[in-house]
Amino acid sequence: MPGLVQPPPTAGRAMAAEVAEQPHRWERLLDRSGARDSDLARAVSLVQAYRPRFVLLVARGTSDHAALYAKYLFEILCGLPCGLVSPSTMTTYDATPAANGVLMVGVSQSGGSPDLVRSLEVGRARGALTLAVTNRADSPLARAAECHVDVLAGPERAVAATKSYTAQLLALYLLVDRLRGGTGAAAARLPEAGARVLDQEAHIARLAQRYRFASRLVCTGRGYSYPTAREAALKLMETSYVAAQAFSGADLLHGPLAMIDPQVPVMAVVAEGRGGDAMLPVLDRLTASGADILTVGRASAADRADATVVLPDDVPEELSPLLEILPFQTLARHLAIARGADPDRPRGLDKVTETL
Incomplete structure (x- = not known):
């Protein structure tokens, strides 16, 4: 299985550079727009x-x-x-x-x-x-x-x-x-807030070791954070080859909750705002099921989690997805390398997929 093979020393360098570029790219887009x-x-x-x-x-x-x-x-x-x-x-x-x-x-x-x-x-x-x-x-x-x-x-x-x-x-x-x-003025804080999130890389790299041998995991969120959960699952699948599924917090409780146990980690996006408020009862149900929970977002959700990444709380909820995905991109890269893969070149994938 992945993790028994030593990846090349250059593994993940391109992805790392592109993740790090993001606050600068946001500044450029804000300036030009x-x-x-x-x-x-x-x-x-x-x-x-x-x-x-x-x-x-x-x-x-x-x-x-x-x-x-x-x-x-x-x-x-x-x-x-x-x-x-x-x-x-x-x-x-x-x-x-x-x-x-x-x-x-x-x-x-x-x-x-x-x-x-x-x-x-x-x-x-x-x-x-x-x-x-x-x-x-x-x-x-x-x-x-x-x-x-x-x-x-x-x-x-x-x-x-x-x-x-x-x-x-x-x-x-x-x-x-x-x-x-x-x-667009509310977005002006994003580049600096994004840089603060990326400064947590060492913490996120340690979290990658926690999930190194996971074969399945679930990502979840509500409202604006639901797209983050879906993108996080995709990044983990395509770079680390882990079977990751994404559900809205509401849908997770309608059936899929039955598959959750301590061997299926749950990564929950819990933003500041109404979407995050709606996730708190979901976290309570997950805790009752014995799930291993990682929360990304608000600090107040940490008491419901086994691990957490806290994000800046000074951007509006509708902009939080730009910050929420950064820890997952970083986690996907470190997890892939820990499992012996090169996240820059996922097996069987090309940069452009032409679908007819």
Whole structure:
């Protein structure tokens, strides 16, 4: 099993560098987004003129978790009903659903997935306003859309997406905040807060040893933190080859709780705010089941946990996912190396997965 093989001395260096870059990349995106002629300003202007009645988001993999975060933003902050597209309806089944009054947002690191491009093409032809959020302004997805927001994450060399994911989160937040009349000012604290989280690397590296021989684990969260739980599970699966499942805190109690025992660690994201409040009864149920619990987020959840990573509490709840994922990215890297893997090059995976 992984852990019996010595990884190369360079294992995880690219991922480590890209995780560390994130506060700087956020600063860059914040600086550029404030310009009147920015692609974000143009996208906001087009969306406001279009006045959508509904939002559809289309994405795959890590970007799908960023899209899920955007779903919470659009519904909570803008009051717009929002859904996630199943691209196969338009690729495999050749469906062409009506899209009048729909804002269709394609989210992709590379912008190169044919199924996402086809989805935006169909949406645009059927009346939707199409917007691409990518890390490549010259990508097929960006060209297929009527407007594009560049997340400005820079080249990402590690297969596991890290900085492009949080840059997507920030770009989507800035978009939604501007649409509701905000200025993005609440995000100004993020780079410094992110640096404080990354300063906990030594603590997180020790936590990796705690889970070195785990074969299964569960990630959970509610509200804005649910996308974090899903992304955390994906990072752990693709880098460390551990069977990680993600559930919302509410869904975890509807059946999956039965599989929890002391041999199945639970990693719970417990933010400051309403989502974190809703997780406290879930933690109580997990404690009663004898689960080994790691909490990431608020300090007050530590008394319900066996291990904890405390995050800064001076950013709004809707921005907490940018901080919450950082410990999981770091944990995934250290856990992979402890288990004998190279997180920069997960076996069988490529940087761009082309799904038809």
